[in-house]
Amino acid sequence: MxxxxxxxxxxxxxxxxxxxxxxxxxxxxxxxxxxxxxxxxxxxxxxxxxxxxxxxxxxxxxxxxxxxxxxxxxxxxxxxxxxxxxxxxxxxxxxxxxxxxxxxxxxxxxxxxxxxxxxxxxxxxxxxxxxxxxxxxxxxxxxxxxxxxxxxxxxxxxxxxxxxxxxxxxxxxxxxxxxxxxxxxxxxxxxxxxxxxxxxxxxxxxxxxxxxxxxxxxxxxxxxxxxxxxxxxxxxxxxxxxxxxxxxxxxxxxxxxxxxxxxxxxxxxxxxxxxxxxxxxxxxxxxxxxxxxxxxxxxxxxxxxxxxxxxxxxxxxxxxxAIPDRSPGGSMALDRFELELAQVTFRYGPHSRPVLNRADLRIEHGEHVVIVGPSGIGKSTLVSVLTGLEPVESGEVRLGGLPLTSLREPWLRSTVALIPQQTYVFAGTVRENLCYLAPDATDDELAQTVLALGLDELVSVHGGLDGELTSGALSEGERQLVALARVHLSPARIVVLDEATCHLDAYAEARAERAFARRPGTLIVIAHRISSAQRSQRVLMLDENGLQSGTHGTLLRRSSTYANLVGAWNRQHRGRPSSGITPAANSVRRTRR
CATH class of the missing domain: 1.20.1560.10 (ABC transporter type 1, transmembrane domain)
Structure with a gap:
């Protein structure tokens, strides 16, 4: 049949x-x-x-x-x-x-x-x-x-x-x-x-x-x-x-x-x-x-x-x-991948303050968006709602015009990839770790990802793609690079970086974000450096007044909260040199010399 x-x-x-x-x-x-x-x-x-x-x-x-x-x-x-x-x-x-x-x-x-x-x-x-x-x-x-x-x-x-x-x-x-x-x-x-x-x-x-x-x-x-x-x-x-x-x-x-x-x-x-x-x-x-x-x-x-x-x-x-079809929602095909919040309200309890209150948002497919805001304001919650990991109190979250609740969970999880701050590497080869979400990736695809994210030295030190890799041998920054490479190879159409580059230095972070920006699909970044916002097409500012949207320049003029965040970041990082490599990479180079 x-x-x-x-x-x-x-x-x-x-x-x-x-x-x-x-x-x-x-x-x-x-x-x-x-x-x-x-x-x-x-x-x-x-x-x-x-x-x-x-x-x-x-x-x-x-x-x-x-x-x-x-x-x-x-x-x-x-x-x-x-x-x-x-x-x-x-x-x-x-x-x-x-x-x-x-x-x-x-x-x-x-x-x-x-x-x-x-x-x-x-x-x-x-x-x-x-x-x-x-x-x-x-x-x-x-x-x-x-x-x-x-x-x-x-x-x-x-x-x-x-x-x-x-x-x-x-x-x-x-x-x-x-x-x-x-x-x-x-x-x-x-x-x-x-x-x-x-x-x-x-x-x-x-x-x-x-x-x-x-x-x-x-x-x-x-x-x-x-x-x-x-x-x-x-x-x-x-x-x-x-x-x-x-x-x-x-x-x-x-x-x-x-x-x-x-x-x-x-x-x-x-x-x-x-x-x-x-x-x-x-x-x-x-x-x-x-x-x-x-x-x-x-x-x-x-x-x-x-x-x-x-x-x-x-x-x-x-x-x-019943033999299923291959579409995301059962009988409906999905050929658009824009993300939308429609009058969405979300709170963690019936008596708590809403993190989102009747919020409206549209992120076009292929857009590079950065989310910023004060610590604890709910940036991670916002991406959890956008990716369907948290159910909303009211309103609707849509992907390609369809409610997330109508889409099959396995399809949704392969289409929308969220990389958290905490990452892990399992015991196995470098290839097995990098191909975790793309088991059919070719050597050429692996080579392109390794080069794009700056993993070539890590791969070389561990004996190539088929060399053994253990979590204890890697720094926090190197583990984050491995996690980023997994998703870069995956078929995900929407990638969300929830401070997934916080253990990388500024140069490595910029290289990773540029690699994902060149990759087909949508990139959403929760920024821990204002430089991420400066590289984006659009900035989403989340504060107690809700969501504000604009470019880095327009938000500097319109949002006092955003201007204060930029000023605080500039004062904190003024005069700090950027080596262009992670501390882990420095240690690797010293060992090889």
Whole structure:
């Protein structure tokens, strides 16, 4: 099946297997029908045993009728046993079919769309396929036997005691309407519970797979808060399902017992008026107790729950297995990459001061923008909001005209790259470190990046691209250069430097910024030197009054805060020479001499 072909719905996943196993399905229904023989005969045999046997003074006839009832029960047990083997002939092929479907779609998602290739997704799919197998096993047996049992009990009551059947209709109808309404609520809550369960698994998987990044960026507290938030949401969703399930069980119990209670209350009148004989009264009660009531309970509590659960899980598997397209938002293509804030408000708590208050901003694709502002004013928060790492309180953040929330997370993270101040280098070769975000980079591309960022001496000292590299052997500035080179090689269309050059000297910083400015795409820099602002096309000034935009020259004239920042930086750095190389590079050169 290609991506253009229609994708089956949840129920559509099961139909091909049921069609292929028609013979097994037919035999299952036949044996299930034979299995309800005891229910169909129970009331009549009990009534016959009482009216024609024991109450008529013939114990042999009464005992014979009861023995016939016992033989019918043996026959029903043997028939149910045969049904199990035919059920297995349907369920096992279905499991294989669902696994093939889901895994194929998952592979297409990884290869064609850049979806997450973690084993957590495979585990969740396998778990849900096994859940389908278990649900369908019970459902095929229960649905066929319970359905036939309910029909047999109703036929028995209506033919043996029609007046009792007429009394049952309004009671069962009211209970059925109530259960139907509660079942719709239960289904919606169960879908939310499944989604919360999957989100919890994905969140835990993301944290575990990115543990090295979490530790390197000192983001343990944030990672813990994220997992805890999702875990609590999962618990609330599960509790909501249980609440509705309990209420529905109560309605089912009341509706199933009401006909029997009604029969017992009216029993004196039914017998005295000649509507029923004592044997027929006992036979009707037998149909209600051994047939109708358990069938109703099982139909709603077991078959109803399993049917709703099966449909929900199959629907999710259908989405897993659907071969995705390659666009960022699912069905929408993105050919523009401008970033926009539209009336965005963001604060860290309901009572805290807004970092952004109804802010509007547009950064064109290919623009070189620098963000400046007093320390602690929220510059890093602004880029976290721009890149979708922090959800906004109100307003909308858009990329290419589309809300960030509508874009697939893997695509967004490969398109927008944020380099923080804290960087890390892992044990491995120079090539492995530099190609971390671009595993298919060629030697020519590597050479261009190394030259553009001034990494040629570092690469040479460590034995070339295939030489071993360890974090302890590098200075803070050299680690930042490695991180910058990774993103320079990556396919990211928007690069954000959050003080990612703070450990470089002025010359190395300028070289890095020029390298990214020449690279296709947008460059956003949180500056720690005013020289970065002087090199940019536009400066964004963030202060207590909000966002101001302009060139270095215009902001000097219009913004007293910006003028004060420039003056303070000039006084702090007046007279300091720039060596043009990092301290780490000096030490490397001295060693080589």
């Amino acid at each position: 290609t991506a253009e072909e229609p994708q089956p719905s949840g129920v559509g996943l099961v139909l091909p297997v049921l069609r292929a196993e028609r013979r097994a399905l037919g035999l299952l229904l036949m044996w299930s029908l034979l299995g309800v023989t005891p229910v169909l005969l129970s009331g009549r045999l009990i009534a016959f045993a009482m009216d024609r046997g024991f109450l008529a003074g013939s114990g042999a006839i009464g005992l014979g009728a009861l023995i016939g009832y016992g033989l019918a029960m043996v026959l029903g047990t043997l028939a149910n046993r045969q049904a199990v083997s035919h059920m297995a002939a349907i369920v096992e092929p279905l499991r294989d079919h669902l696994l093939r479907w889901s895994v194929r779609g998952g592979l297409h998602g990884v290869v064609r769309s850049g979806q997450d290739s973690s084993t957590g997704a495979v585990s969740r799919i396998t778990t849900q396929v096994e859940k389908v197998r278990q649900i369908l096993s019970g459902l095929l047996l229960s649905a066929s036997s319970v359905g036939f049992t309910l029909v047999a009990a109703l036929i028995g009551v209506l033919t043996l005691a029609p007046v009792v059947g007429l009394l049952m209709v309004p009671v069962l109808a009211a209970a059925g309407l109530a259960v139907a309404g509660l079942s719709r609520v239960w289904k919606r809550r169960y879908e939310r519970s499944l989604a919360a369960e999957e989100e919890l698994g994905a969140c835990a998987d993301e944290v575990l797979n990115g543990l090295r990044d979490v530790l390197a960026c000192d983001a343990r507290e944030r990672a813990f808060e994220g997992v805890e938030r999702v875990s609590r949401a999962d618990a609330r969703a599960s509790a909501a399902v249980g609440d509705v399930g309990g209420l529905r069980a109560g309605v089912v119990g009341l509706g199933a017992r009401a006909p029997l209670v009604l029969l017992l209350v009216l029993a004196p009148w039914l017998v005295s008026s000649g509507q029923l004989t004592p044997g027929e009264l006992l036979g009707a009660a037998t149909y209600l107790v051994s047939g109708l009531e358990p069938a109703l309970r099982t139909l709603v509590q077991t078959v109803g729950n399993m049917g709703l659960e099966l449909g929900t899980v199959l629907g999710r598997l259908a989405r897993y297995g």
